[in-house]
Amino acid sequence: MIKNQKTSLNKSIHRFIDQYKTLLVHIDQRLDVLSPVYQVEQSRKELIGLNRNLNRNYLLQLNEKKTQISHDVQYMRSPMDLMHILKDRLNQQHALLNQQIHYVMSNKTHAYRIYQSALKGLNPLTYMDKGFAYIEKNEHVISSIKDIAKDDVIKVTLKDGKMVAKVIDKEA
Numbered sequence: 121m122i123k124n125q126k127t128s129l130n131k132s133i134h135r136f137i138d139q140y141k142t143l144l145v146h147i148d149q150r151l152d153v154l155s156p157v158y159q160v161e162q163s164r165k166e167l168i169g170l171n172r173n174l175n176r177n178y179l180l181q182l183n184e185k186k187t188q189i190s191h192d193v194q195y196m197r198s199p200m201d202l203m204h205i206l207k208d209r210l211n212q213q214h215a216l217l218n219q220q221i222h223y224v225m226s227n228k229t230h231a232y233r234i235y236q237s238a239l240k241g242l243n244p245l246t247y248m249d250k251g252f253a254y255i256e257k258n259e260h261v262i263s264s265i266k267d268i269a270k271d272d273v274i275k276v277t278l279k280d281g282k283m284v285a286k287v288i289d290k291e292a
Contacts, residue, residue, distance in 0.1 A: 248279035265292050 197205070240246055244254060254277040255262040262268055272287045 245279060248277075253278050265290055 244252075248254070256275045256277075257268060257272055260267075262274060268274060268287055268290065270287055270290060274285055274287060276283050276285055
């Protein structure tokens with residue numbers, strides 16, 4: 121029985137020692153965590169990680185800005201360059217406008233000449249230049265020999281003046 125009690129007491133002592141050993145390990149770990157050296161070391165590791173992240177983000181943003189700037193520089197021009205470009209565009213528009221004006225003027229001149237020719241053909245003065253006359257009787261146009269009789273008084277308009285005449289004879 122003593123042997124049993126001794127074994128039981130030994131087990132209890134070992135359990136007690138194991139519990140205190142575990143407790144001491146936990147206390148030692150907590151003391152390490154609470155110690156200034158440990159906290160400084162942890163802060164240093166955290167700062168190193170934060171510095172690494174900051175540098176990585178900085179480089180990413182820097183590269184993005186460089187890309188954006190190089191893209192924007194392609195489209196940026198000096199004011200003088202822009203003035204030259206705008207002046208060239210203005211000259212092109214001016215040339216195009218002159219070309220269109222010339223085209224319209226040519227078409228209008230051609231149409232004018234056609235109308236002029238048509239009007240010249242319809243102008244009674246053109247026929248009067250060839251020896252024809254405009255004849256009226258009582259303010260009515262005489263276009264046929266049937267419209268006049270012997271001894272009628274008629275008004276004759278020629279290219280350079282008018283006259284009054286008396287019909288002496290007529291032939292059909």
